[in-house]
Amino acid sequence: MRTVDVCLSPDMMHLYDISERTVVIVDILRATSCMVTAFAHGVDHIVPHANLESCRAMKAEGYITSGERNGEKVDGFDKGNSPFEYMQGVKGNKIAFTTTNGTQAIDKSLRAREIIIGSFLNLSSVAQHLLHGSNSVLILCAGWKGKINLEDSIFAGALVNKIRSQILPECDAPLAAAHLYETAKGDMTGFMASASHVQRLRRLDVTKDIAFCLSEDKYDVVPFLDGRNQLTIDKTRVPRGNWQ
Amino acid sequence: MRTVDVCLSPDMMHLYDISERTVVIVDILRATSCMVTAFAHGVDHIVPHANLESCRAMKAEGYITSGERNGEKVDGFDKGNSPFEYMQGVKGNKIAFTTTNGTQAIDKSLRAREIIIGSFLNLSSVAQHLLHGSNSVLILCAGWKGKINLEDSIFAGALVNKIRSQILPECDAPLAAAHLYETAKGDMTGFMASASHVQRLRRLDVTKDIAFCLSEDKYDVVPFLDGRNQLTIDKTRVPRGNWQ
Numbered sequence: 001m002r003t004v005d006v007c008l009s010p011d012m013m014h015l016y017d018i019s020e021r022t023v024v025i026v027d028i029l030r031a032t033s034c035m036v037t038a039f040a041h042g043v044d045h046i047v048p049h050a051n052l053e054s055c056r057a058m059k060a061e062g063y064i065t066s067g068e069r070n071g072e073k074v075d076g077f078d079k080g081n082s083p084f085e086y087m088q089g090v091k092g093n094k095i096a097f098t099t100t101n102g103t104q105a106i107d108k109s110l111r112a113r114e115i116i117i118g119s120f121l122n123l124s125s126v127a128q129h130l131l132h133g134s135n136s137v138l139i140l141c142a143g144w145k146g147k148i149n150l151e152d153s154i155f156a157g158a159l160v161n162k163i164r165s166q167i168l169p170e171c172d173a174p175l176a177a178a179h180l181y182e183t184a185k186g187d188m189t190g191f192m193a194s195a196s197h198v199q200r201l202r203r204l205d206v207t208k209d210i211a212f213c214l215s216e217d218k219y220d221v222v223p224f225l226d227g228r229n230q231l232t233i234d235k236t237r238v239p240r241g242n243w244q
Numbered sequence: 245m246r247t248v249d250v251c252l253s254p255d256m257m258h259l260y261d262i263s264e265r266t267v268v269i270v271d272i273l274r275a276t277s278c279m280v281t282a283f284a285h286g287v288d289h290i291v292p293h294a295n296l297e298s299c300r301a302m303k304a305e306g307y308i309t310s311g312e313r314n315g316e317k318v319d320g321f322d323k324g325n326s327p328f329e330y331m332q333g334v335k336g337n338k339i340a341f342t343t344t345n346g347t348q349a350i351d352k353s354l355r356a357r358e359i360i361i362g363s364f365l366n367l368s369s370v371a372q373h374l375l376h377g378s379n380s381v382l383i384l385c386a387g388w389k390g391k392i393n394l395e396d397s398i399f400a401g402a403l404v405n406k407i408r409s410q411i412l413p414e415c416d417a418p419l420a421a422a423h424l425y426e427t428a429k430g431d432m433t434g435f436m437a438s439a440s441h442v443q444r445l446r447r448l449d450v451t452k453d454i455a456f457c458l459s460e461d462k463y464d465v466v467p468f469l470d471g472r473n474q475l476t477i478d479k480t481r482v483p484r485g486n487w488q
Contacts, residue, residue, distance in 0.1 A: 179427050
């Protein structure tokens with residue numbers, strides 16, 4: 001029987017054997033929401049960078065440089081961390097992307113059999129991908145500097161609920177996340193109003209971004225990491241070496 | 245303003261500066277519930293041992309040896325991990341105690357200004373102790389082998405709710421825990437029925453223990469770690485070196 005577990009913080013990744021699992025990377029506010037939006041608008045591929053300066057250097061190779069540190073756009077980068085920036089000017093282009101938490105979560109998942117990108121924007125498509133696959137699943141919440149956050153946790157719960165009829169929750173984290181989603185889903189914006197990251201972002205005046213990032217099923221793309229550690233939706237790409 | 249944060253697993257303790265905080269150790273099923281029960285029934289002090297063999301060696305020094313590994317009593321030990329075992333034969337005695345998760349959580353908290361023992365059994369007394377004190381608070385859930393569990397998380401939420409009027413939740417973990425407690429509190433046993441540790445314990449036939457460990461405010465003791473790393477409720481004991 002396949003199982004789904006939830007890792008609420010990248011700082012707990014040492015507890016999980018992911019060699020046979022599909023890992024779903026989640027950074028709702030706002031890295032994975034931006035990535036999904038970019039693929040829905042035709043970006044060719046995205047290279048995630050945990051390191052800011054290696055990301056910046058990709059500009060010389062024709063990449064759009066994107067990302068944030070502590071919720072704010074990086075000086076000299078082409079784009080920041082608002083999904084609305086990824087609705088134009090990306091078609092056919094390639095992006096180098098770095099964020100405080102999201103790309104670090106990808107870096108900690110490189111031993112996985114498969115790595116895909118999840119957000120509320122592509123929730124049902126991610127669920128369908130997992131249900132049609134054959135792997136067990138780990139949902140990895142990027143959190144905030146190692147601590148858990150509400151938005152990634154409730155997304156994990158939403159995804160657990162979409163797949164639990166066929167992929168069984170393992171341990172208590174998927175149950176806790178599912179309970180949180182059930183509490184939140186009637187009024188996502190209200191539920192999130194107290195969240196610490198929303199408080200942080202409110203100072204940056206991105207209320208519109210938050211409402212968008214909490215919207216379900218705007219897009220049907222399922223970005224995955226290919227054999228060159230590039231995110232793509234092009235299934236003809238060379239898969240990662242440890243894929244079957 | 246004082247704050248309360250929640251560490252959902254000892255594997256995340258590196259994220260928290262506890263040097264000025266009171267740490268509340270939580271291992272509802274069943275270490276901290278047993279410890280609180282023992283103090284309510286007159287035990288003199290308890291020495292927590294992360295290591296099983298060092299715990300066993302305390303027998304020669306007149307200690308009652310207690311604890312479990314993987315939910316089961318240790319061969320040759322005097323008592324196991326059921327709170328009902330700590331209602332008789334403990335008055336005036338001293339106990340050496342080791343468990344899979346609870347005593348390890350204490351070991352990871354030794355830099356704290358103050359360490360106290362929390363359970364549903366002494367929930368309101370712990371809340372009163374924190375409210376009457378002057379420290380910020382970290383509630384440390386012992387979890388299960390590094391992963392989070394439902395019972396410790398909902399206790400954290402119950403305690404956050406008792407103190408949040410004066411000690412403010414910090415980051416999202418206290419908010420998540422409080423939401424979980426609100427979902428659970430109407431039917432704690434039903435909420436916990438799906439929890440993985442309850443499933444584990446059900447195999448050991450300890451339904452009565454679980455119901456007891458989820459009962460609020462049976463006792464009014466607040467055990468704390470003294471200057472010799474012994475748990476006590478005797479306030480005349482030498483305090484820990486870094487206490488004010």
